[in-house]
Amino acid sequence: MTSTPGSGGPTAAPTPRRSDRREDPHGDPPDTTPDTTPDTPPRLRRRFSRAERLVHRTTAALMLLCVATAACLYVPQLAELVGRRHLVVTLHQWSGLLLPAPFLVGLASPSFRADLRRLNRFAPHDKEWLRAVRRRDFRPESRPSGKFNAGQKVYAGWIAGAVLVMLATGLMMWFTGLTPLVWRTSATFVHDWLSLAVGLVLAGHIGMAFADPRARHGMRTGSVQRPWAEREHPFWKEEE
Numbered sequence: 001m002t003s004t005p006g007s008g009g010p011t012a013a014p015t016p017r018r019s020d021r022r023e024d025p026h027g028d029p030p031d032t033t034p035d036t037t038p039d040t041p042p043r044l045r046r047r048f049s050r051a052e053r054l055v056h057r058t059t060a061a062l063m064l065l066c067v068a069t070a071a072c073l074y075v076p077q078l079a080e081l082v083g084r085r086h087l088v089v090t091l092h093q094w095s096g097l098l099l100p101a102p103f104l105v106g107l108a109s110p111s112f113r114a115d116l117r118r119l120n121r122f123a124p125h126d127k128e129w130l131r132a133v134r135r136r137d138f139r140p141e142s143r144p145s146g147k148f149n150a151g152q153k154v155y156a157g158w159i160a161g162a163v164l165v166m167l168a169t170g171l172m173m174w175f176t177g178l179t180p181l182v183w184r185t186s187a188t189f190v191h192d193w194l195s196l197a198v199g200l201v202l203a204g205h206i207g208m209a210f211a212d213p214r215a216r217h218g219m220r221t222g223s224v225q226r227p228w229a230e231r232e233h234p235f236w237k238e239e240e
Contacts, residue, residue: 044223047147051109053222058102065095067202070195096170099163118147118239119156125235126150146235155205162198166191 048056069092072078073085082088106112129150132142143149148156169187172179179187209216214232218224229236 043226045226045229046222047218047224047229048115048222049109049111050222051106052112052115053219055102055106055109055112056219059099062095062099062102063202066092066099067195067199069095071199074192074195093170093174096167100167115147119153122150122153123235126153140231144235145233146239147233149233155201159198159201162194162201166194166198169194 069088072082072088073092079085079088123146125144125146126149129143129145132139133151135142137143169191172184172187173191176184209219214224214228
């Protein structure tokens with residue numbers, strides 16, 4: 001506080017500007033807090049609805065149960081380890097019979113039906129995606145895709161057909177009085193070898209899912225980051 005001649009009292013000393021202040025080597029460090037707030041994270045984009053995620057999870061659980069029980073029935077070491085063959089057979093039969101149920105229930109969801117239409121359509125960029133796979137070109141720009149890439153479309157179509165064939169041949173093996181012996185023998189041959197193919201394809205599907213954490217996060221939460229969607233699925237926006 002200072003006083004000036006002719007004034008009735010003390011006046012406040014002028015406060016030095018921030019640039020005039022000197023840093024005290026023995027005091028607190030200068031304030032370096034940035035004036036701007038950190039950038040907000042990229043906006044998310046909805047990829048799968050709750051109904052679609054429930055269909056996927058229920059189908060996956062039934063499929064894994066069906067494959068696991070099949071392995072226990074056909075691999076002698078697993079059969080001896082697990083035992084309770086009648087229970088394993090029952091679980092295998094009913095998990096296979098119920099496998100189409102989540103799909104049928106999911107048809108009540110508009111978003112599920114919309115994604116089915118996308119999976120059933122092949123666009124010119126899907127052919128380009130397949131050509132890039134044959135060339136082993138892994139660059140994102142060389143593999144354009146919509147919401148689903150060509151590989152996902154091929155997998156969806158193949159696994160849907162395989163489930164129908166497995167269901168038909170399994171029913172022939174379950175209800176032995178419905179068909180002649182030669183039909184049941186042929187059904188057993190197809191069922192056994194197709195089950196092996198399904199197991200291998202599922203292993204590849206699960207392996208690719210673990211190799212892509214962003215896609216796996218989208219299936220788990222229903223949302224993906226917008227930059228990832230624009231980079232990996234550039235034609236997705238045009239399909240809407």
